[in-house]
Amino acid sequence: MIGILLINLGTPEAPTIDAVRKYLDVFLSDPYVITLPKILRDILVQKIILPKRPKISAHAYQQIWTDAGSPLLVNSVALQTALQKKCSDSYVVELGMRYGNPSIEQAIDNLQKNKCEKIIVLPLYPQFANATTQSTLDVVNAVFERNKSNAEIKIIRDFYNQDFYIHSFANNIQRSIDKNNPEFILFSYHGLPKRQRGANDYRAQCYTTTQLITDKLNLSSEKYQTVFQSRLGFTKWIGP
Structure with a gap:
Protein backbone atom coordinates (compact mmCIF):
# COMPACT_ATOMS: atom_id res chain seq x y z
CA MET A 1 0.00 0.00 0.00
CA ILE A 156 7.99 16.83 -2.32
CA ARG A 157 9.49 20.13 -1.18
CA ASP A 158 8.08 22.38 -3.90
CA PHE A 159 6.45 22.36 -7.32
CA TYR A 160 6.55 26.03 -8.33
CA ASN A 161 8.01 25.26 -11.77
CA GLN A 162 6.39 21.92 -12.57
CA ASP A 163 4.54 21.66 -15.87
CA PHE A 164 1.30 20.34 -14.37
CA TYR A 165 1.11 23.29 -11.97
CA ILE A 166 1.96 25.92 -14.57
CA HIS A 167 -0.41 24.38 -17.11
CA SER A 168 -3.29 24.29 -14.63
CA PHE A 169 -2.92 27.94 -13.62
CA ALA A 170 -2.40 29.09 -17.19
CA ASN A 171 -5.60 27.34 -18.29
CA ASN A 172 -7.61 28.89 -15.45
CA ILE A 173 -6.24 32.35 -16.15
CA GLN A 174 -6.87 31.99 -19.88
CA ARG A 175 -10.53 31.16 -19.23
CA SER A 176 -10.80 34.28 -17.08
CA ILE A 177 -9.11 36.38 -19.77
CA ASP A 178 -11.52 35.07 -22.39
CA LYS A 179 -14.49 35.88 -20.18
CA ASN A 180 -13.47 39.19 -18.58
CA ASN A 181 -10.85 40.68 -20.91
CA PRO A 182 -8.80 42.29 -18.10
CA GLU A 183 -6.47 45.18 -18.85
CA PHE A 184 -3.90 44.07 -16.27
CA ILE A 185 -3.18 40.97 -14.16
CA LEU A 186 -1.68 40.92 -10.66
CA PHE A 187 0.06 37.73 -9.55
CA SER A 188 -0.26 38.00 -5.78
CA TYR A 189 1.75 35.74 -3.45
CA HIS A 190 1.88 35.60 0.32
CA GLY A 191 4.68 37.79 1.62
CA LEU A 192 7.51 37.00 4.03
CA PRO A 193 9.56 39.24 6.31
CA LYS A 194 12.92 39.97 4.73
CA ARG A 195 14.69 38.76 7.87
CA GLN A 196 13.37 35.21 7.45
CA ARG A 197 16.01 32.83 6.18
CA GLY A 198 15.33 31.89 2.58
CA ALA A 199 12.95 34.80 1.93
CA ASN A 200 14.85 35.86 -1.18
CA ASP A 201 14.83 32.29 -2.54
CA TYR A 202 11.07 32.12 -1.97
CA ARG A 203 10.63 35.44 -3.76
CA ALA A 204 12.68 34.17 -6.70
CA GLN A 205 10.53 31.04 -6.94
CA CYS A 206 7.38 33.20 -7.03
CA TYR A 207 8.83 35.27 -9.86
CA THR A 208 9.74 32.08 -11.72
CA THR A 209 6.16 30.82 -11.39
CA THR A 210 4.82 34.09 -12.77
CA GLN A 211 7.28 34.04 -15.66
CA LEU A 212 6.44 30.47 -16.65
CA ILE A 213 2.70 31.16 -16.55
CA THR A 214 2.94 34.40 -18.52
CA ASP A 215 5.19 32.74 -21.09
CA LYS A 216 2.54 30.09 -21.64
CA LEU A 217 -0.13 32.80 -21.94
CA ASN A 218 2.04 34.95 -24.22
CA LEU A 219 1.49 37.96 -21.97
CA SER A 220 3.72 40.96 -22.55
CA SER A 221 5.51 42.39 -19.50
CA GLU A 222 3.38 45.55 -19.40
CA LYS A 223 0.25 43.43 -18.90
CA TYR A 224 1.10 41.90 -15.52
CA GLN A 225 3.03 42.32 -12.27
CA THR A 226 4.12 40.10 -9.37
CA VAL A 227 3.22 41.41 -5.90
CA PHE A 228 3.23 40.15 -2.30
CA GLN A 229 0.44 40.45 0.27
CA SER A 230 -0.47 39.94 3.96
CA ARG A 231 2.12 42.05 5.72
CA LEU A 232 2.06 42.08 9.52
CA GLY A 233 3.90 44.34 11.94
CA PHE A 234 6.55 46.96 11.30
CA THR A 235 9.42 44.85 9.95
CA LYS A 236 10.39 45.04 6.28
CA TRP A 237 8.77 42.46 4.01
CA ILE A 238 9.66 41.25 0.55
CA GLY A 239 8.02 43.27 -2.18
CA PRO A 240 6.65 44.88 -4.10
Missing part, protein backbone atom coordinates in the same frame (compact mmCIF):
# COMPACT_ATOMS: atom_id res chain seq x y z
CA ILE A 2 1.22 3.51 -0.87
CA GLY A 3 0.13 6.50 1.17
CA ILE A 4 -0.19 10.08 -0.02
CA LEU A 5 -0.18 12.75 2.68
CA LEU A 6 -1.57 16.10 1.55
CA ILE A 7 -0.81 18.93 3.97
CA ASN A 8 -2.27 22.41 4.07
CA LEU A 9 -1.77 25.30 6.47
CA GLY A 10 -4.93 25.04 8.54
CA THR A 11 -7.98 27.04 9.53
CA PRO A 12 -9.94 28.05 12.61
CA GLU A 13 -12.74 25.69 13.61
CA ALA A 14 -15.27 28.50 13.23
CA PRO A 15 -15.37 32.19 12.19
CA THR A 16 -15.70 33.32 15.80
CA ILE A 17 -13.39 35.45 17.89
CA ASP A 18 -12.63 32.62 20.32
CA ALA A 19 -11.91 30.08 17.57
CA VAL A 20 -9.74 32.53 15.64
CA ARG A 21 -7.84 33.48 18.80
CA LYS A 22 -7.09 29.80 19.48
CA TYR A 23 -5.90 29.29 15.90
CA LEU A 24 -3.75 32.43 15.83
CA ASP A 25 -2.19 31.55 19.18
CA VAL A 26 -0.87 28.27 17.75
CA PHE A 27 -0.01 29.67 14.33
CA LEU A 28 1.84 32.79 15.49
CA SER A 29 3.69 30.89 18.23
CA ASP A 30 5.50 28.86 15.57
CA PRO A 31 9.15 30.04 15.61
CA TYR A 32 9.26 29.69 11.82
CA VAL A 33 6.38 32.17 11.46
CA ILE A 34 7.63 34.86 13.85
CA THR A 35 11.40 34.54 13.92
CA LEU A 36 12.09 36.24 17.23
CA PRO A 37 13.52 34.85 20.47
CA LYS A 38 10.74 33.01 22.33
CA ILE A 39 10.34 35.59 25.07
CA LEU A 40 9.93 38.40 22.53
CA ARG A 41 7.64 36.30 20.36
CA ASP A 42 5.44 35.47 23.36
CA ILE A 43 5.17 39.14 24.34
CA LEU A 44 4.33 40.14 20.77
CA VAL A 45 1.70 37.43 20.32
CA GLN A 46 0.10 37.44 23.77
CA LYS A 47 0.25 41.15 24.62
CA ILE A 48 0.02 42.91 21.26
CA ILE A 49 -1.51 40.69 18.56
CA LEU A 50 -4.02 38.42 20.32
CA PRO A 51 -5.86 41.15 22.27
CA LYS A 52 -6.99 42.83 19.00
CA ARG A 53 -6.31 40.70 15.93
CA PRO A 54 -8.87 37.88 16.50
CA LYS A 55 -11.81 40.28 16.23
CA ILE A 56 -10.52 41.71 12.95
CA SER A 57 -9.65 38.30 11.51
CA ALA A 58 -12.94 36.74 12.65
CA HIS A 59 -14.84 39.40 10.72
CA ALA A 60 -12.76 38.61 7.62
CA TYR A 61 -13.40 34.87 8.00
CA GLN A 62 -17.14 35.53 8.30
CA GLN A 63 -17.10 37.14 4.86
CA ILE A 64 -15.79 33.98 3.17
CA TRP A 65 -17.17 31.21 5.40
CA THR A 66 -19.59 28.87 3.65
CA ASP A 67 -22.43 26.64 4.84
CA ALA A 68 -20.03 23.71 4.40
CA GLY A 69 -17.38 25.40 6.55
CA SER A 70 -13.99 26.98 5.97
CA PRO A 71 -13.21 27.29 2.23
CA LEU A 72 -9.65 26.12 2.79
CA LEU A 73 -10.80 22.97 4.56
CA VAL A 74 -13.69 22.32 2.17
CA ASN A 75 -11.45 22.65 -0.89
CA SER A 76 -8.66 20.60 0.69
CA VAL A 77 -11.07 17.75 1.46
CA ALA A 78 -12.43 17.99 -2.09
CA LEU A 79 -8.86 17.66 -3.42
CA GLN A 80 -8.22 14.67 -1.17
CA THR A 81 -11.43 13.00 -2.36
CA ALA A 82 -10.73 13.70 -6.04
CA LEU A 83 -7.17 12.38 -5.79
CA GLN A 84 -8.33 9.24 -4.00
CA LYS A 85 -10.79 8.57 -6.84
CA LYS A 86 -8.00 9.02 -9.41
CA CYS A 87 -5.73 6.56 -7.63
CA SER A 88 -5.97 2.79 -7.66
CA ASP A 89 -6.96 0.74 -4.63
CA SER A 90 -3.29 0.39 -3.72
CA TYR A 91 -3.19 4.07 -2.67
CA VAL A 92 -4.54 5.77 0.45
CA VAL A 93 -4.84 9.57 0.47
CA GLU A 94 -4.93 11.41 3.79
CA LEU A 95 -5.18 15.12 4.61
CA GLY A 96 -3.47 16.89 7.50
CA MET A 97 -3.25 20.51 8.60
CA ARG A 98 -0.15 22.13 10.05
CA TYR A 99 -2.36 24.02 12.50
CA GLY A 100 -5.76 22.74 13.57
CA ASN A 101 -7.73 19.75 12.33
CA PRO A 102 -7.47 17.27 10.77
CA SER A 103 -4.00 17.09 12.27
CA ILE A 104 -0.83 15.81 10.63
CA GLU A 105 -0.48 13.33 13.49
CA GLN A 106 -3.90 11.79 12.84
CA ALA A 107 -3.29 11.63 9.08
CA ILE A 108 0.01 9.78 9.55
CA ASP A 109 -1.55 7.44 12.10
CA ASN A 110 -4.26 6.58 9.55
CA LEU A 111 -1.66 5.85 6.87
CA GLN A 112 0.27 3.60 9.23
CA LYS A 113 -2.91 1.78 10.24
CA ASN A 114 -3.34 1.03 6.53
CA LYS A 115 0.17 -0.50 6.58
CA CYS A 116 1.56 1.84 3.94
CA GLU A 117 5.04 0.74 2.91
CA LYS A 118 5.73 4.02 1.13
CA ILE A 119 4.37 7.46 2.01
CA ILE A 120 4.54 10.46 -0.31
CA VAL A 121 4.44 13.72 1.66
CA LEU A 122 3.07 16.66 -0.35
CA PRO A 123 2.80 20.03 1.42
CA LEU A 124 0.40 22.06 -0.72
CA TYR A 125 2.73 25.07 -0.94
CA PRO A 126 4.08 25.46 -4.49
CA GLN A 127 7.03 27.62 -3.38
CA PHE A 128 9.31 26.55 -0.54
CA ALA A 129 9.45 28.73 2.58
CA ASN A 130 10.59 27.98 6.11
CA ALA A 131 7.36 29.46 7.51
CA THR A 132 5.25 26.96 5.58
CA THR A 133 7.06 23.97 4.10
CA GLN A 134 9.92 23.60 6.59
CA SER A 135 7.65 24.10 9.58
CA THR A 136 5.37 21.41 8.18
CA LEU A 137 8.21 18.98 7.47
CA ASP A 138 9.56 19.38 11.01
CA VAL A 139 6.23 18.16 12.37
CA VAL A 140 6.04 15.34 9.81
CA ASN A 141 9.53 14.10 10.65
CA ALA A 142 8.84 14.31 14.39
CA VAL A 143 5.69 12.20 14.05
CA PHE A 144 7.43 9.56 11.92
CA GLU A 145 10.27 9.41 14.44
CA ARG A 146 7.86 9.15 17.37
CA ASN A 147 5.93 6.37 15.65
CA LYS A 148 9.15 4.56 14.71
CA SER A 149 7.91 4.26 11.14
CA ASN A 150 9.67 1.85 8.78
CA ALA A 151 7.87 3.19 5.71
CA GLU A 152 9.83 4.66 2.82
CA ILE A 153 9.23 8.43 2.91
CA LYS A 154 9.30 10.62 -0.19
CA ILE A 155 8.97 14.36 0.40
Whole structure:
Protein backbone atom coordinates (compact mmCIF):
# COMPACT_ATOMS: atom_id res chain seq x y z
CA MET A 1 0.00 0.00 0.00
CA ILE A 2 1.22 3.51 -0.87
CA GLY A 3 0.13 6.50 1.17
CA ILE A 4 -0.19 10.08 -0.02
CA LEU A 5 -0.18 12.75 2.68
CA LEU A 6 -1.57 16.10 1.55
CA ILE A 7 -0.81 18.93 3.97
CA ASN A 8 -2.27 22.41 4.07
CA LEU A 9 -1.77 25.30 6.47
CA GLY A 10 -4.93 25.04 8.54
CA THR A 11 -7.98 27.04 9.53
CA PRO A 12 -9.94 28.05 12.61
CA GLU A 13 -12.74 25.69 13.61
CA ALA A 14 -15.27 28.50 13.23
CA PRO A 15 -15.37 32.19 12.19
CA THR A 16 -15.70 33.32 15.80
CA ILE A 17 -13.39 35.45 17.89
CA ASP A 18 -12.63 32.62 20.32
CA ALA A 19 -11.91 30.08 17.57
CA VAL A 20 -9.74 32.53 15.64
CA ARG A 21 -7.84 33.48 18.80
CA LYS A 22 -7.09 29.80 19.48
CA TYR A 23 -5.90 29.29 15.90
CA LEU A 24 -3.75 32.43 15.83
CA ASP A 25 -2.19 31.55 19.18
CA VAL A 26 -0.87 28.27 17.75
CA PHE A 27 -0.01 29.67 14.33
CA LEU A 28 1.84 32.79 15.49
CA SER A 29 3.69 30.89 18.23
CA ASP A 30 5.50 28.86 15.57
CA PRO A 31 9.15 30.04 15.61
CA TYR A 32 9.26 29.69 11.82
CA VAL A 33 6.38 32.17 11.46
CA ILE A 34 7.63 34.86 13.85
CA THR A 35 11.40 34.54 13.92
CA LEU A 36 12.09 36.24 17.23
CA PRO A 37 13.52 34.85 20.47
CA LYS A 38 10.74 33.01 22.33
CA ILE A 39 10.34 35.59 25.07
CA LEU A 40 9.93 38.40 22.53
CA ARG A 41 7.64 36.30 20.36
CA ASP A 42 5.44 35.47 23.36
CA ILE A 43 5.17 39.14 24.34
CA LEU A 44 4.33 40.14 20.77
CA VAL A 45 1.70 37.43 20.32
CA GLN A 46 0.10 37.44 23.77
CA LYS A 47 0.25 41.15 24.62
CA ILE A 48 0.02 42.91 21.26
CA ILE A 49 -1.51 40.69 18.56
CA LEU A 50 -4.02 38.42 20.32
CA PRO A 51 -5.86 41.15 22.27
CA LYS A 52 -6.99 42.83 19.00
CA ARG A 53 -6.31 40.70 15.93
CA PRO A 54 -8.87 37.88 16.50
CA LYS A 55 -11.81 40.28 16.23
CA ILE A 56 -10.52 41.71 12.95
CA SER A 57 -9.65 38.30 11.51
CA ALA A 58 -12.94 36.74 12.65
CA HIS A 59 -14.84 39.40 10.72
CA ALA A 60 -12.76 38.61 7.62
CA TYR A 61 -13.40 34.87 8.00
CA GLN A 62 -17.14 35.53 8.30
CA GLN A 63 -17.10 37.14 4.86
CA ILE A 64 -15.79 33.98 3.17
CA TRP A 65 -17.17 31.21 5.40
CA THR A 66 -19.59 28.87 3.65
CA ASP A 67 -22.43 26.64 4.84
CA ALA A 68 -20.03 23.71 4.40
CA GLY A 69 -17.38 25.40 6.55
CA SER A 70 -13.99 26.98 5.97
CA PRO A 71 -13.21 27.29 2.23
CA LEU A 72 -9.65 26.12 2.79
CA LEU A 73 -10.80 22.97 4.56
CA VAL A 74 -13.69 22.32 2.17
CA ASN A 75 -11.45 22.65 -0.89
CA SER A 76 -8.66 20.60 0.69
CA VAL A 77 -11.07 17.75 1.46
CA ALA A 78 -12.43 17.99 -2.09
CA LEU A 79 -8.86 17.66 -3.42
CA GLN A 80 -8.22 14.67 -1.17
CA THR A 81 -11.43 13.00 -2.36
CA ALA A 82 -10.73 13.70 -6.04
CA LEU A 83 -7.17 12.38 -5.79
CA GLN A 84 -8.33 9.24 -4.00
CA LYS A 85 -10.79 8.57 -6.84
CA LYS A 86 -8.00 9.02 -9.41
CA CYS A 87 -5.73 6.56 -7.63
CA SER A 88 -5.97 2.79 -7.66
CA ASP A 89 -6.96 0.74 -4.63
CA SER A 90 -3.29 0.39 -3.72
CA TYR A 91 -3.19 4.07 -2.67
CA VAL A 92 -4.54 5.77 0.45
CA VAL A 93 -4.84 9.57 0.47
CA GLU A 94 -4.93 11.41 3.79
CA LEU A 95 -5.18 15.12 4.61
CA GLY A 96 -3.47 16.89 7.50
CA MET A 97 -3.25 20.51 8.60
CA ARG A 98 -0.15 22.13 10.05
CA TYR A 99 -2.36 24.02 12.50
CA GLY A 100 -5.76 22.74 13.57
CA ASN A 101 -7.73 19.75 12.33
CA PRO A 102 -7.47 17.27 10.77
CA SER A 103 -4.00 17.09 12.27
CA ILE A 104 -0.83 15.81 10.63
CA GLU A 105 -0.48 13.33 13.49
CA GLN A 106 -3.90 11.79 12.84
CA ALA A 107 -3.29 11.63 9.08
CA ILE A 108 0.01 9.78 9.55
CA ASP A 109 -1.55 7.44 12.10
CA ASN A 110 -4.26 6.58 9.55
CA LEU A 111 -1.66 5.85 6.87
CA GLN A 112 0.27 3.60 9.23
CA LYS A 113 -2.91 1.78 10.24
CA ASN A 114 -3.34 1.03 6.53
CA LYS A 115 0.17 -0.50 6.58
CA CYS A 116 1.56 1.84 3.94
CA GLU A 117 5.04 0.74 2.91
CA LYS A 118 5.73 4.02 1.13
CA ILE A 119 4.37 7.46 2.01
CA ILE A 120 4.54 10.46 -0.31
CA VAL A 121 4.44 13.72 1.66
CA LEU A 122 3.07 16.66 -0.35
CA PRO A 123 2.80 20.03 1.42
CA LEU A 124 0.40 22.06 -0.72
CA TYR A 125 2.73 25.07 -0.94
CA PRO A 126 4.08 25.46 -4.49
CA GLN A 127 7.03 27.62 -3.38
CA PHE A 128 9.31 26.55 -0.54
CA ALA A 129 9.45 28.73 2.58
CA ASN A 130 10.59 27.98 6.11
CA ALA A 131 7.36 29.46 7.51
CA THR A 132 5.25 26.96 5.58
CA THR A 133 7.06 23.97 4.10
CA GLN A 134 9.92 23.60 6.59
CA SER A 135 7.65 24.10 9.58
CA THR A 136 5.37 21.41 8.18
CA LEU A 137 8.21 18.98 7.47
CA ASP A 138 9.56 19.38 11.01
CA VAL A 139 6.23 18.16 12.37
CA VAL A 140 6.04 15.34 9.81
CA ASN A 141 9.53 14.10 10.65
CA ALA A 142 8.84 14.31 14.39
CA VAL A 143 5.69 12.20 14.05
CA PHE A 144 7.43 9.56 11.92
CA GLU A 145 10.27 9.41 14.44
CA ARG A 146 7.86 9.15 17.37
CA ASN A 147 5.93 6.37 15.65
CA LYS A 148 9.15 4.56 14.71
CA SER A 149 7.91 4.26 11.14
CA ASN A 150 9.67 1.85 8.78
CA ALA A 151 7.87 3.19 5.71
CA GLU A 152 9.83 4.66 2.82
CA ILE A 153 9.23 8.43 2.91
CA LYS A 154 9.30 10.62 -0.19
CA ILE A 155 8.97 14.36 0.40
CA ILE A 156 7.99 16.83 -2.32
CA ARG A 157 9.49 20.13 -1.18
CA ASP A 158 8.08 22.38 -3.90
CA PHE A 159 6.45 22.36 -7.32
CA TYR A 160 6.55 26.03 -8.33
CA ASN A 161 8.01 25.26 -11.77
CA GLN A 162 6.39 21.92 -12.57
CA ASP A 163 4.54 21.66 -15.87
CA PHE A 164 1.30 20.34 -14.37
CA TYR A 165 1.11 23.29 -11.97
CA ILE A 166 1.96 25.92 -14.57
CA HIS A 167 -0.41 24.38 -17.11
CA SER A 168 -3.29 24.29 -14.63
CA PHE A 169 -2.92 27.94 -13.62
CA ALA A 170 -2.40 29.09 -17.19
CA ASN A 171 -5.60 27.34 -18.29
CA ASN A 172 -7.61 28.89 -15.45
CA ILE A 173 -6.24 32.35 -16.15
CA GLN A 174 -6.87 31.99 -19.88
CA ARG A 175 -10.53 31.16 -19.23
CA SER A 176 -10.80 34.28 -17.08
CA ILE A 177 -9.11 36.38 -19.77
CA ASP A 178 -11.52 35.07 -22.39
CA LYS A 179 -14.49 35.88 -20.18
CA ASN A 180 -13.47 39.19 -18.58
CA ASN A 181 -10.85 40.68 -20.91
CA PRO A 182 -8.80 42.29 -18.10
CA GLU A 183 -6.47 45.18 -18.85
CA PHE A 184 -3.90 44.07 -16.27
CA ILE A 185 -3.18 40.97 -14.16
CA LEU A 186 -1.68 40.92 -10.66
CA PHE A 187 0.06 37.73 -9.55
CA SER A 188 -0.26 38.00 -5.78
CA TYR A 189 1.75 35.74 -3.45
CA HIS A 190 1.88 35.60 0.32
CA GLY A 191 4.68 37.79 1.62
CA LEU A 192 7.51 37.00 4.03
CA PRO A 193 9.56 39.24 6.31
CA LYS A 194 12.92 39.97 4.73
CA ARG A 195 14.69 38.76 7.87
CA GLN A 196 13.37 35.21 7.45
CA ARG A 197 16.01 32.83 6.18
CA GLY A 198 15.33 31.89 2.58
CA ALA A 199 12.95 34.80 1.93
CA ASN A 200 14.85 35.86 -1.18
CA ASP A 201 14.83 32.29 -2.54
CA TYR A 202 11.07 32.12 -1.97
CA ARG A 203 10.63 35.44 -3.76
CA ALA A 204 12.68 34.17 -6.70
CA GLN A 205 10.53 31.04 -6.94
CA CYS A 206 7.38 33.20 -7.03
CA TYR A 207 8.83 35.27 -9.86
CA THR A 208 9.74 32.08 -11.72
CA THR A 209 6.16 30.82 -11.39
CA THR A 210 4.82 34.09 -12.77
CA GLN A 211 7.28 34.04 -15.66
CA LEU A 212 6.44 30.47 -16.65
CA ILE A 213 2.70 31.16 -16.55
CA THR A 214 2.94 34.40 -18.52
CA ASP A 215 5.19 32.74 -21.09
CA LYS A 216 2.54 30.09 -21.64
CA LEU A 217 -0.13 32.80 -21.94
CA ASN A 218 2.04 34.95 -24.22
CA LEU A 219 1.49 37.96 -21.97
CA SER A 220 3.72 40.96 -22.55
CA SER A 221 5.51 42.39 -19.50
CA GLU A 222 3.38 45.55 -19.40
CA LYS A 223 0.25 43.43 -18.90
CA TYR A 224 1.10 41.90 -15.52
CA GLN A 225 3.03 42.32 -12.27
CA THR A 226 4.12 40.10 -9.37
CA VAL A 227 3.22 41.41 -5.90
CA PHE A 228 3.23 40.15 -2.30
CA GLN A 229 0.44 40.45 0.27
CA SER A 230 -0.47 39.94 3.96
CA ARG A 231 2.12 42.05 5.72
CA LEU A 232 2.06 42.08 9.52
CA GLY A 233 3.90 44.34 11.94
CA PHE A 234 6.55 46.96 11.30
CA THR A 235 9.42 44.85 9.95
CA LYS A 236 10.39 45.04 6.28
CA TRP A 237 8.77 42.46 4.01
CA ILE A 238 9.66 41.25 0.55
CA GLY A 239 8.02 43.27 -2.18
CA PRO A 240 6.65 44.88 -4.10
